[in-house]
Each structure stands twice: as C-alpha cells, then as structure tokens.
Amino acid sequence: MKIHLQTPQEIRPQIWKELGRASQDRHHEWRTPVLASTDADGLPDARTVVLRQVDVVDGQLTFYTDRRSPKVPQLQAQAQAVLVFWSARLGWQLRVRVACTVITTGPEVDALWQGVKQSAAAGDYLSPLAPGAVLAQGHATVNEETTDAPMPAHSFALLRAQVLQMDWLELSREGHRRAQLSATTWAWLTP
Numbered sequence: 001m002k003i004h005l006q007t008p009q010e011i012r013p014q015i016w017k018e019l020g021r022a023s024q025d026r027h028h029e030w031r032t033p034v035l036a037s038t039d040a041d042g043l044p045d046a047r048t049v050v051l052r053q054v055d056v057v058d059g060q061l062t063f064y065t066d067r068r069s070p071k072v073p074q075l076q077a078q079a080q081a082v083l084v085f086w087s088a089r090l091g092w093q094l095r096v097r098v099a100c101t102v103i104t105t106g107p108e109v110d111a112l113w114q115g116v117k118q119s120a121a122a123g124d125y126l127s128p129l130a131p132g133a134v135l136a137q138g139h140a141t142v143n144e145e146t147t148d149a150p151m152p153a154h155s156f157a158l159l160r161a162q163v164l165q166m167d168w169l170e171l172s173r174e175g176h177r178r179a180q181l182s183a184t185t186w187a188w189l190t191p
C-alpha cells in the first residue's frame with residue numbers, strides 16, 4: 001500500500017491547526033510546551049507553560065503569566081526565546097523560535113483578567129509573594145505563611161510570542177522527516 005506523505009503545503013497549515021486545537025483542548029499534547037529563555041548571566045532557563053491563544057494570521061502564540069515571575073525580566077532583556085512542543089499522537093516535535101512581548105496593562109489584560117479572576121486559576125495571580133520568593137522555614141505554601149495578609153492587586157500578565165521560525169520533526173516508521181520553516185520559506189533538513 002502506498003502511503004501518502006504530506007507535502008509542505010499540507011504540513012504548514014496542519015501545524016497551525018494543531019496549535020489552534022491545543023489552545024482550546026486541555027488534553028492536547030501541545031497544550032503545555034516548554035518555554036526556554038536566557039537569564040541575566042546568559043545561561044539557559046526553561047519552564048512549562050500553557051498555550052492559551054493562537055493567532056494564525058499574525059503568527060502569534062499567547063500565554064498567561066505572573067508579571068513578577070523571573071521569566072518576565074529575562075524576556076524583557078532578551079525577547080528571543082524557544083518553545084518546544086512534542087506530540088506522541090502526531091509523532092511531531094515542534095521547536096519554535098519566537099520574539100516575546102510581555103503585556104502587563106491595558107484593555108486586553110483587563111478583559112482577560114475579568115474571566116480569569118472568576119476561575120480556579122485566579123489564586124495564581126493573587127499571591128502576595130512573587131513566584132520564586134523563598135518561604136519562611138517550615139512553610140511549604142504561601143497560604144500558610146500569609147493568611148493575615150491583605151488581598152493583593154492581581155499580577156496577571158500576557159506573554160505574546162511572535163513566531164519567527166519553526167523546526168518541525170516528524171518521527172515515523174516510514175522514515176523521519178525534518179524541515180525548517182518561516183512564514184515564507186521551507187527547507188527540508190536531515191532529521
């Protein structure tokens with residue numbers, strides 16, 4: 001039986017379709033990519049994030065974060081970062097080079113916060129302590145330590161990643177394939 005190998009004209013829109021699905025479906029394997037950035041010493045840093053919005057037309061991926069988290073100053077100093085997605089179902093790894101903008105104020109943040117603040121995730125953005133702040137000895141959660149603290153202002157922020165380039169790798173019994181693509185280019189690479 002002859003197997004149909006997808007062409008670049010088919011793969012590119014399918015990548016974006018899967019990213020769009022991942023932003024809607026919390027069970028999609030591309031829902032939680034790893035975002036790798038560079039710290040102040042030029043060293044690598046990386047963490048898992050949740051893909052929240054995908055804009056195919058503008059080539060943008062959006063994430064939510066706490067504006068006080070260490071990744072924010074890292075991305076403000078060096079906007080270029082890499083997102084890594086893997087899906088066993090698709091057999092696809094996607095490494096996406098992006099330029100990040102952190103949006104901390106404005107109508108878009110306000111509108112999204114209205115929704116988030118009514119969700120179970122609201123507490124993530126209302127902690128009186130910044131992510132990564134050291135807790136007092138013997139305390140494992142912020143709540144234990146700060147039950148008397150007044151309700152802080154939210155620190156909800158958006159992380160907008162402009163896609164610059166993608167490295168797509170397909171693992172398959174029929175032979176692995178790999179390509180580097182930008183909005184206008186496609187080059188097959190040795191897997």
Ligand SMILES: Cc1cc2nc3c(=O)[nH]c(=O)nc-3n(C[C@H](O)[C@H](O)[C@H](O)COP(=O)(O)O)c2cc1C
Binds near residue numbers: 047049065066
């Ligand atoms: C499944 C999962 C999803 C996560 N999603 C997010 C997210 O969407 N945004 C975020 O800022 N942190 C998220 N985190 C926490 C980060 O991985 C990280 O621990 C935190 O943001 C602090 O990172 P930083 O010190 O590099 O700023 C998630 C962690 C896990 C395990």
